[in-house]
Amino acid sequence: xxxxxxxxxxxxxxxxxxxxxxxxxxxxxxxSCTYYFGPxxxxxxxxxxxxxxxxxxxxxxxxxxxxxxxxxxxxxxTVFDEQL
Numbered sequence: 001x002x003x004x005x006x007x008x009x010x011x012x013x014x015x016x017x018x019x020x021x022x023x024x025x026x027x028x029x030x031x032s033c034t035y036y037f038g039p040x041x042x043x044x045x046x047x048x049x050x051x052x053x054x055x056x057x058x059x060x061x062x063x064x065x066x067x068x069x070x071x072x073x074x075x076x077x078t079v080f081d082e083q084l
Contacts, residue, residue: 022071025067033079033081050067
């Protein structure tokens with residue numbers, strides 16, 4: 001775990017622990033995965049970063065990419081669909 005270097009980092013950490021922070025949830029069909037990027041303090045911050053995550057996955061040739069912003073507390077940052 002990295003050290004908290006600012007008030008912003010501390011707030012994001014607190015919100016994440018309580019499940020109140022914002023995350024970008026990205027799903028792909030190939031590979032069949034769900035990725036979580038965050039935490040973010042607010043919806044706008046997550047929205048600003050969403051295109052970069054999509055672009056990175058496109059460069060890795062992921063297919064059928066969908067990204068939504070939501071409040072959650074993911075248990076894992078990358079979830080592989082083991083059914084395929």
